[in-house]
Amino acid sequence: MQSYRLLILPFLILAVSFTILYPNFADRTLKIVVREDVYSLPGANQKELVNALFDRWAKDYGKTSGWTIEPQGTLPPKENPFYIVKGRFITSAKINQISQENQSLVSESKNKLEPTWIEETIRGGKSLSIKLGLDLQGGMRVVLKGDFDDYTSKLKDLYAKEITELNLTLSNPATKPEEKEKAKSRLAEIESSFDLSPMRKIVELEKAKMIIDNRLTTQNLTEPQVRIQKEQDAIEVSLPGVSNSAAILEILQNTETVEYRLEEPTPFLYKSQIADNERRMMDLGKRENTDIFLFQELVKNKAGKKAQDEFLEGLEKKYNIPKDFKVYAMWARGNAAKSALLPRSFVVLERKIALSGNDMTNAQPSYNSNSYGWMVSFTLTPNGAEKFFDLTSQNRGRNLAIVWGDKVISNPVINDPIAGGRAEISGSFSEQEAIRLANVISEGALPIPLSVLEMRFIGPTLGIESIEVGVKAVAIGFFLVMIYMIFYYRLGGFIADLSLLVNLIILAALLTLMDFTLTLPGIAGIILTAGMAVDANVIIYERIREEIEEGRALSIAVTRGFENAFWTIMDANVTTLIAGILMIRLGNGPIKGFAITLCWGIVTTLFTSLFLSRLFMELAVNRMGVHHLNLRPFFFGKKETTNA
Amino acid sequence: MRNINFTKYKYFTLSFSFLAIVFGFVVTFGKYGGFAHSLDFNGGLRTVVELPADKSRSDLDGYFQSKNIEAVVILLEKEKNIYQLDIGLGSLATIEALYKEIPEANRESSTSAIDRFVQLLRYEYKLPKEKVLSADQVGAVVGGELTEVGITLLLTTLAIILLYLSIRSQFKFALASSIALVHDILMTLALIGFLQIKPSVPIIAALLTLLGYSINDKIVVFDRIRENAHGKDNLALSNIINVSITQTLGRTINTSFTTMISVVAIIVGGAVELYDFAFVLLFGVIVGTYSSIYIAAPISEIYDQLRKKRFV
Numbered sequence: 001m002q003s004y005r006l007l008i009l010p011f012l013i014l015a016v017s018f019t020i021l022y023p024n025f026a027d028r029t030l031k032i033v034v035r036e037d038v039y040s041l042p043g044a045n046q047k048e049l050v051n052a053l054f055d056r057w058a059k060d061y062g063k064t065s066g067w068t069i070e071p072q073g074t075l076p077p078k079e080n081p082f083y084i085v086k087g088r089f090i091t092s093a094k095i096n097q098i099s100q101e102n103q104s105l106v107s108e109s110k111n112k113l114e115p116t117w118i119e120e121t122i123r124g125g126k127s128l129s130i131k132l133g134l135d136l137q138g139g140m141r142v143v144l145k146g147d148f149d150d151y152t153s154k155l156k157d158l159y160a161k162e163i164t165e166l167n168l169t170l171s172n173p174a175t176k177p178e179e180k181e182k183a184k185s186r187l188a189e190i191e192s193s194f195d196l197s198p199m200r201k202i203v204e205l206e207k208a209k210m211i212i213d214n215r216l217t218t219q220n221l222t223e224p225q226v227r228i229q230k231e232q233d234a235i236e237v238s239l240p241g242v243s244n245s246a247a248i249l250e251i252l253q254n255t256e257t258v259e260y261r262l263e264e265p266t267p268f269l270y271k272s273q274i275a276d277n278e279r280r281m282m283d284l285g286k287r288e289n290t291d292i293f294l295f296q297e298l299v300k301n302k303a304g305k306k307a308q309d310e311f312l313e314g315l316e317k318k319y320n321i322p323k324d325f326k327v328y329a330m331w332a333r334g335n336a337a338k339s340a341l342l343p344r345s346f347v348v349l350e351r352k353i354a355l356s357g358n359d360m361t362n363a364q365p366s367y368n369s370n371s372y373g374w375m376v377s378f379t380l381t382p383n384g385a386e387k388f389f390d391l392t393s394q395n396r397g398r399n400l401a402i403v404w405g406d407k408v409i410s411n412p413v414i415n416d417p418i419a420g421g422r423a424e425i426s427g428s429f430s431e432q433e434a435i436r437l438a439n440v441i442s443e444g445a446l447p448i449p450l451s452v453l454e455m456r457f458i459g460p461t462l463g464i465e466s467i468e469v470g471v472k473a474v475a476i477g478f479f480l481v482m483i484y485m486i487f488y489y490r491l492g493g494f495i496a497d498l499s500l501l502v503n504l505i506i507l508a509a510l511l512t513l514m515d516f517t518l519t520l521p522g523i524a525g526i527i528l529t530a531g532m533a534v535d536a537n538v539i540i541y542e543r544i545r546e547e548i549e550e551g552r553a554l555s556i557a558v559t560r561g562f563e564n565a566f567w568t569i570m571d572a573n574v575t576t577l578i579a580g581i582l583m584i585r586l587g588n589g590p591i592k593g594f595a596i597t598l599c600w601g602i603v604t605t606l607f608t609s610l611f612l613s614r615l616f617m618e619l620a621v622n623r624m625g626v627h628h629l630n631l632r633p634f635f636f637g638k639k640e641t642t643n644a
Numbered sequence: 645m646r647n648i649n650f651t652k653y654k655y656f657t658l659s660f661s662f663l664a665i666v667f668g669f670v671v672t673f674g675k676y677g678g679f680a681h682s683l684d685f686n687g688g689l690r691t692v693v694e695l696p697a698d699k700s701r702s703d704l705d706g707y708f709q710s711k712n713i714e715a716v717v718i719l720l721e722k723e724k725n726i727y728q729l730d731i732g733l734g735s736l737a738t739i740e741a742l743y744k745e746i747p748e749a750n751r752e753s754s755t756s757a758i759d760r761f762v763q764l765l766r767y768e769y770k771l772p773k774e775k776v777l778s779a780d781q782v783g784a785v786v787g788g789e790l791t792e793v794g795i796t797l798l799l800t801t802l803a804i805i806l807l808y809l810s811i812r813s814q815f816k817f818a819l820a821s822s823i824a825l826v827h828d829i830l831m832t833l834a835l836i837g838f839l840q841i842k843p844s845v846p847i848i849a850a851l852l853t854l855l856g857y858s859i860n861d862k863i864v865v866f867d868r869i870r871e872n873a874h875g876k877d878n879l880a881l882s883n884i885i886n887v888s889i890t891q892t893l894g895r896t897i898n899t900s901f902t903t904m905i906s907v908v909a910i911i912v913g914g915a916v917e918l919y920d921f922a923f924v925l926l927f928g929v930i931v932g933t934y935s936s937i938y939i940a941a942p943i944s945e946i947y948d949q950l951r952k953k954r955f956v
Contacts, residue, residue, distance in 0.1 A: 060723070135845065463719040463728070466915040473913030477906030484902060521849035524921075527906055528853045532860055535899040539864060542895045568867040572860045575808055579801045579859065583852070586797050590845045594852050 007619070010612055014502060017509035022118050023128045024512075029114040030085040030095065035107040039078050049105040050075055053098075061098055065089070091137060130512050133519030133593065134225075134240035136467060144252065144450035145234045146205055151448045152194045159190050160324070161352040166190075201233055204447045209235055214443045215251055234453055240517050253450050256405035256440050258425075260355040260391070263347055263399035263411055270321050270348040277319075291315060295329060295343050308406065315346065326351045331407040332427070341433070347408055349401050354391055359384025360423075363441035365434035368426065374434035375426040378441050385421035393417035402427070404437055474527065481534060488633045489541050491626065495616045496537035503533050503601075503608040510600050521594035529601025532573070536609035540565040545631040554629055555621050562614050569610060577602045650889050651882040654942030661827055661939060668834020681732045682842035683716065689731040689758050692777040694724055695769060701727070707768065713738050716842070718917060726777065731761060732842075739764060757781065794848075798829065805859065813870045816947045821862040824940035828858045831931045832924060846921035854928025857903065861896070861936045868892050869941070881948045885941045900933045 038046060054073050062069065067087030076082055090113060099106045115125040122128070133139070156163075169175050169183045196204075205228050212235065216224040225238040239248060264270055274291070281290045288294075295311055315327045329343035363378035380388055391400070392414050401411040402425050409427035429437065482500070485493035507529065511518070544561030552560065580602065583595030620626045672679065683690065695704075701717055704727060708715040716730040731739070736757050743751070743760040746767050754760055758781045766776065802822045809818030832851060841847065868888040876884065889896075907929065910922035 463917055464721055465719045466917040469913045469915035470910060470918045473909040473915060473918075474906060476913070477909035480905045480909065481902045484905065488898065520846055520921075521852070524846075524849035524853045524925075528856050531857060531899070531903040531906070534902050535860060535864070535895075538895050538898045538902075542892070546891075568864055571809075571812055571867055572863040575805050575859050575863055576856050578804050578808060579856065582801050582804065583797060586800065587793055590848050591793065591797070591852065594849055598852075598856060 006615060010502065010615070013506060017505045019118055020122075020128060020509040020512055021505070023116045024130055025088065026116050026118075027086060027088055028090050028116065030090050031112045031114065032083040032085060032098065033107045033111055034076060034081040034083070034105060036081070038075070038105055039081070046075055049102070053102050053105055056098075056101060061094065065094075091132070096138075096140070128512055130508070131515070131517040132240070133517045133522070134238055135520050136518065137240070139238065139240040140248075142237045142239070142249065142252065143229065143232075143234050143453040144237065145232065145453040146201065146208065146448040147451055148196050148201065148204075148233070148448060151204070152196070155194055157351055158353050158356065159193075161350075163187065163190060164324075202228070202230065205233065205235060207447045208450065211443050211446055212237065212252055215254075215439075232453070235450065240519070249452065253452070254446070257403075258357045258360065258437065258441050259353045259403050261349040261352070261401050261403055262354050262391075262395060263349050263401050264325055265398060268348075270319060270325065270327075271346065273319055274315070274327075274346050274348075292329075292343060292345060299342060312406075321348060324351050325349065328401070328403065328406065328408045330411065331409055341407075341430075343407075347401060347411060349403070349408070354400070355384060355387055357441060359387060360441050363438040365429075365431070365438045367431075373426065374429040374431055375424055376429070376434050376438045376441065377422065377424045378438075380421040380423060382421070385419070388421075388423070389417055389419045404440070470523075474523070478530065481530075485534065485537070489537075489631050490634070491620065491629065492537070492541045492544070492617070492631050495613055495620070496534065496541075498616065499537070499608040499613045500530060500533050502612060503604050504530065506608070507597070507601055507604045510604065511597065514596075514600075516596060517593070518597075519590065519593045521590040522597045525594045525597030525601060528598060529605060532576070532602070533605040533609055536565075536569045536573075536605060537613060539568055540609070540613065541631050544629070548629065548631070554627065555618075558617055558621050558629070562610070562617075566610065569606070573602045573606055647886055648890050648893075650886050650937055651942055651945055653938070654945070657938035658942060661831065661935070665827075665830045665834050668831070668838045672834065672837025672840075676837070676840055679837050680840040680842045681714070681734050682844050683730040683732060684844045686733055687781075688733050689729075689761050689779070689781055691729045691731075691758075691762060691765065691779040692720065692726060693729065693765065693769075693771060694726045694775045694777060695771075697725055699725070699769065704729070711738065711742060713742075716917075729765075801855075802826070809863070809866075813866060816944045816951075817866040817870065819947060820940045820944035821859070821866060823943055824862055824935040825855065825858055827935050827939050828854060828928065828931050831935075832928050835927055836924065841920050841924065844920070846918065847924055850921045850924040850928065853925055854932055857929060858932035858935065861899070861932050862940050864895065865889060865892055865936045865941065866944075869944070881945050885945055889937055889941060896933060896936070900929055903929050 038049060041049075050073065057069060061067070065087055067085050067090070070084045070086075092113075095111055095113065099111060113127070115123075115127070119125060119128045166183045166187045170180055170187070175183075209226050209228055212226050213224075216226070216237075216239075224240070225236075227236045228234075229236050237252060278290045278292060281287070295308075298307060298311055312327045312329070315321075316325075319327075321327060325348050328347050328349055330345045330347050331341050332344045333341055359381050360378045361381060363376050365374055365376050367373075368375050396414050396416070398414055399411040400414050401408045403409075404427075409429075410425065425437070478500075482493075482497040485496050487493065489496065504526070507526065511522075516522070540561055543564045544557050547557035547560050547564075548554070577599060580595045580599040583591050584599065587595060621629065681688075701719060704715075704717045708717070713735045714732045715735070718728040718730070720726045720728050739757065739761050743764050746764065750767050751763050752759075754763065758779050762776055762779045765771065766773070802825060805825075806818045806822050809821060829851065832854060835841075836843065836847065865888065868891055869885055872888050872891075873879075873881065873884045904926060907922050907926045910918050911926065
C-alpha cells in the first residue's frame with residue numbers, strides 16, 4: 001500500500017459522514033401547528049389554552065433545552081397558524097409530549113420538523129436524525145380493535161348473488177327435492193361463515209398482524225412490535241420514537257381493497273338518471289348544487305370514509321337504486337399535469353364482488369410510455385384466472401369496473417374473454433399511487449377493519465437517570481480505553497484511537513442513512529464493535545512488535561505485521577458477521593437491533609483497522625520520518641530497544 | 645520468551661467448568677425452581693405514578709422490600725418525580741393480601757389485580773387519582789418466542805461457524821470453539837439462574853455481546869495455533885498450544901482489559917437499570933477469555949490425541 005493518494009479516501013468518507021450526521025447537531029426549526037377550531041373559540045378559552053402551553057414551556061419544555069418559541073405568549077395569527085420553535089436536539093419524544101399535553105391547542109398530525117438543507121438535498125426532505133427506540137425515549141403504543149361486523153357485511157357482499165340464487169332455487173316449486181336439499185346445505189354453509197368463532201377471529205387477526213408487519217417494514221421503522229391481544233380481539237403496535245402518529249395510524253388502519261365489480265347493464269338506466277339530473281342543475285347554473293360538486297367538496301375537506309359512504313348511500317335512496325346495485329364515484333385526474341385525483345362522476349355497480357383482491361397476487365407498478373402514466377400489472381391465482389375467464393366470456397360488451405378502496409379507477413369494456421392469468425390496471429395514477437395499489441394487491445388488504453381502541457405515548461423502559469448515567473459511563477469508558485491504548489502502544493495507540501473514532505463516526509452515519517432505530521441492544525452492538533476494533537489493532541501491533549523483535553527493519557516489520565494479522569482479523573470478523581446475519585434473518589426486536597449494529601460495525605471495523613490504520617501507520621513510518629516505533633507501554637518497556 | 649504450560653491443568657479446568665455449570669443449574673432449578681420471573685418475559689403489572697416531591701426511589705424500594713413485593717422501580721422523569729413500577733406475576737398473592745388490609749372506606753371493590761395494586765399504592769402514598777398516570781396488566785414482551793428463536797439461532801450459528809472454521813482451518817479447532825461457545829453461554833446462564841438475575845432485554849443484549857466477543861477471542865487464539873502447527877504434524881499439539889497461547893497472551897490481556905474498562909465504567913457509573921447488563925457482560929468477558937485458553941485449546945488437544953490413537 002504505497003500510494004498515499006489513497007489518503008483522500010478517508011477524508012472523503014469522513015466528510016460525507018459528517019454531512020450525514022450534521023442534522024443531529026444542527027439548529028432546527030419545528031412548526032407547531034395550532035388547530036383550526038381554536039380560532040373560533042371565545043377569547044377566554046383561547047387565552048386559557050395558550051397560557052397552559054406557556055406555563056408548561058417555562059416549567060418543562062424550554063427549561064433546559066435553550067429552545068426559543070415565537071410568538072411568545074399569544075396565539076399566532078390565523079393566516080400563519082403555527083408557533084416556530086428553534087433549537088438543537090429537538091426529539092420526536094419531546095414533540096409528542098408537547099402535542100399530547102396540549103391536545104386542544106395543537107394539531108398534532110401537522111406538526112413538522114423542518115428539514116435541514118442537507119436533508120432537503122440528499123433525502124428530498126426525509127429526516128436524517130438518529131432515531132431512538134421505545135426503550136430509550138419512549139414512543140407510541142396503539143391498540144387496534146378488529147371490527148368484525150364490517151368484516152361480515154363485506155363477506156355478505158361477496159356471497160350476495162349466490163344467496164339470491166340459492167333462495168330462488170329453494171322457493172321454486174319446480175326444483176327437485178335433492179337439489180333443494182343441496183341448496184339448503186350450501187346456504188347453511190355460507191351462513192355459518194358469517195358466524196365468527198373465536199378461532200376464526202384469531203386467524204383473521206393473525207393475517208392482519210402479518211400485513212401490518214409488512215406495512216411497517218416498508219415504513220423503515222426498525223423495531224416495531226406487533227402483538228395480538230387475544231382477550232380483546234385487538235392488535236397492539238409499539239412504535240419507538242414515532243412522532244407523526246396520524247400518518248402511521250392511517251397506514252396501519254388502511255383497509256383498502258382491490259376488487260372487480262360489473263357495472264349495471266346497458267343502457268345504464270341508473271347512471272343516466274343521475275347524469276341527467278346533474279346536467280339539469282348545471283343548465284340552471286347551480287354547479288355548486290350538483291351531487292358531484294358536493295362530493296368533491298366532501299373529499300377536499302378531508303371528511304372521513306364514513307361521511308363519504310353516507311353521502312353515496314344518500315344518492316342510492318334519492319334515485320331509488322335497487323338493493324343489488326351500489327353507487328360509486330369514478331375518480332380521475334383533471335387535464336392539468338399535476339391536478340388532484342378527485343371524484344369526477346358517478347357509476348352504478350353490482351353489489352356483488354366479481355373478483356376480489358384475494359384472487360390477485362404479485363403486482364408490479366410500471367410506467368407506460370404510450371399513455372405517459374403509471375399502471376399496475378398483476379398475476380391472477382389459478383382459481384382467479386379461471387373466474388376471470390368465465391367473467392369476461394359471459395359478460396362481453398359490459399363494463400368491468402376496478403374498485404380500489406371505494407374509488408372506481410377505471411371501467412373498461414370487456415371486448416374479448418381474457419385468459420392466461422395476467423392483467424393490468426391502468427388509471428390516471430401517479431408513481432406513488434401505483435406503488436400503493438401494487439402493495440395493496442401484493443400484501444393483500446387488511447382482512448378486518450381496525451379501529452383505535454387505545455393510543456398512548458409511553459415513557460422509556462430504562463429510566464431517564466440510567467440513560468444519562470449509561471451514556472456518560474460509556475463515554476468515559478471509551479475515553480479510558482483510548483488513554484490506555486496510547487499508554488500501551490504509544491504512537492500505535494494514537495493511530496488505533498484515530499481509526500476507532502473514524503470507525504464510530506462512519507458507523508453512526510451508516511446507521512442514520514439506513515433509518516435505523518437505536519435501542520439499548522443496538523448500543524450493546526456498538527460497544528462490541530468498539531471492543532473488536534481495538535482488538536484488531538492490538539493483534540496488529542503485537543505482530544509488528546514480534547517482527548521488530550526478530551530484527552526486521554521497521555517498514556518491513558509494519559508491512560509484515562499487517563499481513564500476518566490480516567487473516568486472523570478476517571476470520572474473527574467474518575465468523576461474527578455470519579452470526580450477525582443469522583440474527584438479523586431469524587431474530588426479531590432486540591436481537592435484530594443488536595445484530596444490525598454489529599454487522600455494520602464489522603464492515604466499518606474491517607475498513608478502518610485493515611485499511612485506514614495501515615495507511616496511517618505506513619505514512620508515519622515511510623513518509624513522516626518515524627524511525628523508532630516503540631510498542632511497549634510507558635514505564636515498563638524502557639529496557640526493550642527497537643530497531644531503526 | 646518463557647513458555648507457560650497452560651494445558652497441564654486441562655482435566656482440572658474441564659471438570660471445574662462442568663461442575664460449575666451443573667451446580668449453577670441445580671441451584672437454579674432445585675432451590676429456586678427456575679430462572680427469575682420478569683416483566684419482559686412473564687408479564688405482570690406496570691404502573692406509572694407521579695410521587696410527591698419528598699418521596700424518592702429509596703422510599704419505594706424500601707416499601708416493596710418490607711412488604712415482600714418483587715418490584716422494579718424505574719425513574720422516568722427526574723423533575724416531576726415520575727416512576728414506573730413493574731410488578732412480577734409472582735407477587736399477585738401478596739398484593740391480594742395487602743389489599744384486604746386497606747380499611748373498607750378507602751377501597752373500591754375491584755377484582756382486577758391491577759386495580760387492587762393501584763388502590764394499595766394510592767392508599768400507601770396518599771395519591772390522588774390523577775397522579776397515577778397509567779396502569780396496565782401487561783403481557784410478556786419478549787418471553788416465549790424469544791426463547792424459541794434464541795435456541796434455533798444459537799444452534800444455527802454454531803453449525804455455520806463450525807462449517808466456516810472447518811473450511812478455513814481444521815475441524816478440531818472448529819469443534820473446540822463451538823463447544824467453548826456453548827460452555828460460555830451455559831456458564832452465564834448458570835450464573836443468571838444462581839443469582840436469580842431477572843431476564844430482560846438488556847440481559848439478552850449482554851448474552852449476544854458476550855457471544856460475539858467470545859467467538860472473536862477463540863478465533864484469534866486458534867489462528868495462532870494453526871499458524872504455529874503448520875508443517876509440524878509430528879510435534880505434540882500441547883506444546884504448540886502452549887507456545888501459541890503464550891504468544892497471544894499480551895493481546896488477550898490487553899483486549900480483555902480494554903473491554904472490561906467500558907463495562908466496569910457502567911457498573912461504577914451507577915446506572916441502576918444497566919447494572920445487570922454490565923454485570924453479565926463482565927462475567928461473560930472473563931468466562932470468554934478463560935474458555936479460549938482453558939476449555940477450547942485443551943478440547944482440541946484431546947480430540948487430536950483421540951484421533952491419533954485411532955489411526956496408530
